[in-house]
Amino acid sequence: MESVQYLGIDVGGTNVKMGIVDAQTGKISNFYSHDTANWRTSGHFVERFADAIALQLYAHKEVKKVGIGLPGMINRERTVPLEITAIPELDGVPMVETLNKRFPDVQFYLENDANAAALGEFYFADEKIDENYIFITLGTGVGGAAIINRKVFVGGDGNAMEPGHIPSRNGRVLERNIGKKELLDLANERRQAYQGNTVLAADGSISTTGLVAAAAEGDELAMQVWTEVGEMLGDGLVSLVRILDIKQILIGGGLSASYDYILPAVQKQLNYWLTPYYLKDLKLQRATLGNDAGLLGAASLCFD
C-alpha cells in the first residue's frame, strides 16, 4: 500500500525549501530550494510562493495537505503570520485563507519554523524522543520549541518558547550573548586578552568552524570560549526546565557542531541549579536531522 505524502515547506529568510514527504519513512522527494530574492523585489511574495506550491502540487496530484514553517511569530489560530522579521511583507497577510482560495481542495497548516523542526525531530529522528521535550536551535539566533504530549506548546497567545530572548549576562538576552556573531565577538575578545598558546587567530578572524576544530584538538582557549557559551546556555535551560517541567532536551541548529564542547559547562550549570527531581531524568542529546528537520516537521503538521 502506497504511503501518504505531504508537501513540507520550510520558509527561510533568503530561500524557501519544499519537498514531498513520505509520512511513513520521512523520505523527501522532489526537493527544491527557491531563492526568494526575486519574490521579494517583485512585491508579490505570496503569489510567487503559491506558484512554487502549484508546481509541486501539479506534479503530485495525490498530495492534499501542505505544512509550512515560517521564521517568526504567527497568530494563535495558525492562519496568519504576525512578525516575520526577515520577510516583513508577510506580516498580517491571511496566508492560509489566501492559499485556500487558490487551492480549494488542499489543506494548509502553518507553524513557526523552530516548532516545525521540533516536530520533525520528534517524528523522524533516529534517536527516541519523548512525547515531552525541549528543542533548542543554536545559530545566528537561539530558537526553541517545546513539545508536550506530542504537540507543539503554543502558550497563551501562540508564540511560546522564545528562549533566545531570556535575560542573560551583561544586560543582554541569551542569543545576543551566544548567537553566532556574538560568540565570535567573545572569542576574538578573549583571544586579545589571552597570554597562552593557541591556534586561534589574533586578527579578529576566528570562525565557528575554527573554534570547533581548535577545541577538538584540545586548544585551551577554544575550550574556555565554549565553556563560557555552555554556561550561559545552561543557565537558560534551567529556566526552561523549571517553567516547563520537561527533562529531555535536544540541541540542534547550525552551531550544534559545538555540542561536545559546550556540554560539560551546560551540565555543570544544570547540576548547580536543579534538584534530583529534575536531574534524575534529565536527558540531553544532539539533534540529528540537521537542515531537513524544518521541512519534515512542516510536513508532519499534516498528520492527524
Added chain:
Amino acid sequence: MESVQYLGIDVGGTNVKMGIVDAQTGKISNFYSHDTANWRTSGHFVERFADAIALQLYAHKEVKKVGIGLPGMINRERTVPLEITAIPELDGVPMVETLNKRFPDVQFYLENDANAAALGEFYFADEKIDENYIFITLGTGVGGAAIINRKVFVGGDGNAMEPGHIPSRNGRVLERNIGKKELLDLANERRQAYQGNTVLAADGSISTTGLVAAAAEGDELAMQVWTEVGEMLGDGLVSLVRILDIKQILIGGGLSASYDYILPAVQKQLNYWLTPYYLKDLKLQRATLGNDAGLLGAASLCFD
C-alpha cells in the same frame, strides 16, 4: 434553585483549611482551620486528614466533590503527592486512591497549591482575568502558576511553573533573592551601608510591614530596597513571558502589600527586555482574594 457546593481544602505546612464553597458565588461556609501538629506527630496524617474531611461531608451530604491543594509537587495524573517539603510523610502516598476507598461516593481532585490559588483568582476574583494568565505569589518563597485556556498548565511532567527557582542574581535562585527572609537580609544590609536619613532601624530588625510603611511614607532607602526587589522580580517575569507568551500577570501572596513599591521597577525591566508584541497587551495587577484563593481554587478543581 440551590447552587452546587464543593468542599475546598487548602493544605499548608502547619494547618489545613477547609470550607464548603458555593460554586456560583464563591461564598465559603463551614470554614475550619485545623492545626496539623498533632496529625503529624500521630504518624497518621492521612487518616486524621480524612477524619476532618468526614466531618465536613457528614454535615453537608449534598457535597460529592472535593478539591485539595497541596504545598508541593504532585504526579502528572494528579493522584499522588511526590515532594511535599513541609509534610514529607505524604510523599508517594496514593492520596486520591486512599480517600476514594474511604469515601466511595465522592470524587477527589488534587492540585499544587499555587495552581489552585491561580484558579481561585480566575473564577472568583472581582477583577476580570483572562483565560491565559500568569500568577505569582510573593512570600517566604516565590510560587507561581500559569493558566492557559482556563486550565492549569502542568507542563511535561506535571510540575510546571517553579518561577521561584529561576536563576537570578549572585548565583541564587529568584526566591533566595526576594523571598521574605532574603529581602529582609537585603534591607538590613543596605541599611548598614546607608548614609542618608531613613526611618528604618539599623539594628537588623527591619520587618516587611515596616519596609512597606516606610516606602508609603516616601522613605528613600525603603524605596530603593523595593526597587531592587522589583528589578529581580521583573527579570524573572520576562523569562516567563518569553517562554509562555502570556501577557496578563497577577501578583499575590503575603508580600503583595509591597505591590505599589515594586511595580515601577518591575515595569522598567519589562520595558527593557520585551518588545511591543508583548508590551502592547501586558497587564499587571495585584491579586485580590488573599488567603482565600487557595481554598476557593481547590473547590474549583471540581468544576467540569
